[in-house]
Amino acid sequence: MMDSTTADVAPADLCSAGPEVHPRPDGQDRYTISEVVAITHLSAHTLRWYERIGLMPHIDRSHTGQRRFTNKDLDWLSFVGKLRLTGMPVADMVRYAELVREGDHTFEARQELLERTRRDVQHRIAELQGTLAVLDYKIQFYGGAKPAPERA
Amino acid sequence: MMDSTTADVAPADLCSAGPEVHPRPDGQDRYTISEVVAITHLSAHTLRWYERIGLMPHIDRSHTGQRRFTNKDLDWLSFVGKLRLTGMPVADMVRYAELVREGDHTFEARQELLERTRRDVQHRIAELQGTLAVLDYKIQFYGGAKPAPERA
DNA sequence: TAGATCCTTGGAGTGCACTCCAGGCAAGGG
DNA sequence: CCCTTGCCTGGAGTGCACTCCAAGGATCTA
Structure with a gap:
């Protein structure tokens, strides 16, 4: 699953500590919610909830409206997981996510x-x-x- | 009152494993709930709640029914504070308190x-x-x- | 002796981080 | 065509650890 042969990490790897390895290379990275559940060990409920409260960037949708997560989303989730381990309240993580969305001046x-x-x-x-x-x-x-x- | 300049409690040792230092010597140790609030930084609500759920041994009462805490109670609270810092759920602390009450065979x-x-x-x-x-x-x-x- | 402050109780309320539910749409297999 | 599986939504529910409330009794200070 964690295919370490594909060294597909962009140099501007800003969303993680160290090189991330993704299940699928960029370009084929359109994961369903259940795939993301398997990868992150978060529940589907939690993933949807994260999106609702603004802790995720806007997630792509399939033509039928289902979520399609990208490698970038996975990186973000893994960083969020680290922040969660620090004990940071979700509200603060949302604040951080907002800062990211607001652009470079933050x-x-x-x-x-x-x-x-x-x-x-x-x-x-x-x-x-x-x-x-x-x-x-x-x-x-x-x-x-x-x-x-x-x-x- | 509880800062490190007043020498009534060894600062880092307040919640200690080693020899405890108490605000008053054994024999004069009948603290009101508000004194215990000042010492432990727990709220009076929380102290009463701890007693209710069985996390405290039975607390002495004054002739009018007000709580009077002892040095031993302070020691116990400081230990409970440490357990709380570990992230142990309150239910488990209650379990531990029960074991203590059950006696040496535990x-x-x-x-x-x-x-x-x-x-x-x-x-x-x-x-x-x-x-x-x-x-x-x-x-x-x-x-x-x-x-x-x-x-x- | 008045007034402020402290303490009592049971039970209700709060905030957090999920967690689940009902009701319904969409795609694939037999 | 139907059935199962997977996904969607808004909103309600859960568990934890407090936290507060109302109403009343006790105690201290002037």
């Missing part, structure tokens, strides 16, 4: 948004590392399993 | 639950580090700011 705003997100992520990582310490302390306590009369 | 189950949580946290940290890479790639792209006519 470059700075986008960069700033990304940098703020980056700081949030680092903060979150630090927090999680803090919880690891607590968890280890507790686990070690249970490991040295002397039942103590304590709320632990 | 030691193993508790340890296991904590170890699973620990693995989740490490997974999450790895995920976040992955997003950092993407973010850095993007930020760097905006940094080398040559506007390209593309969805970025």
Whole structure:
């Protein structure tokens, strides 16, 4: 499925971290919603919902009105997936999508948004590392399993 | 009152795994709900809700029925705070609280639950580090700011 | 002793991110 | 031609974790 022999990534690969590999080469990239479900592991509901709320650019339609997603859409979805992992609220992702649609003069705003997100992520990582310490302390306590009369 | 200049609580250690520092010594530890709000930064609503759903042990009451929290309750809340940071669902925290109430024979189950949580946290940290890479790639792209006519 | 503030309760409401439903169109196979 | 499958839509429903409300009792401050 992820055909790594087709090195079809455009040099201006702005929608992803690193070279993306697509299921089909550009030109034949008209995926149905169920194909995109299989690729992204998002539900069809969610994909339609993303479009409705403006988190997706306008999606192509077949002559009968069915959605046809492109490689670009896939790249965007994969980036959105990363943003989602950061814990960014959907509303903020929509804001970012709007900035993209508004054109090049929003470059700075986008960069700033990304940098703020980056700081949030680092903060979150630090927090999680803090919880690891607590968890280890507790686990070690249970490991040295002397039942103590304590709320632990 | 809770900033790092006032030495009533070790700042990073507020929610700690190690020796706890309490606002008042054992024996004088009968905090009202609003004191606990100030200490934990949870809302009074949330504290009452925690009690209702069984996430707290039974809280002492004054002769008029008002809650009086102890140092032990504070310790528990700080641990719960850590668990919350891990992203553990409240239902699982309640489960853990139940195990604690059930007594020493649940030691193993508790340890296991904590170890699973620990693995989740490490997974999450790895995920976040992955997003950092993407973010850095993007930020760097905006940094080398040559506007390209593309969805970025 | 008055007034402000704090605390109590059960239950209802909120915001987020989906998630599902009903009802219907369109294409392909037997 | 019918049946199944896939897709469409707007709107309603879900689950989580709070968050707030109304109405009333308790406690502190002047």
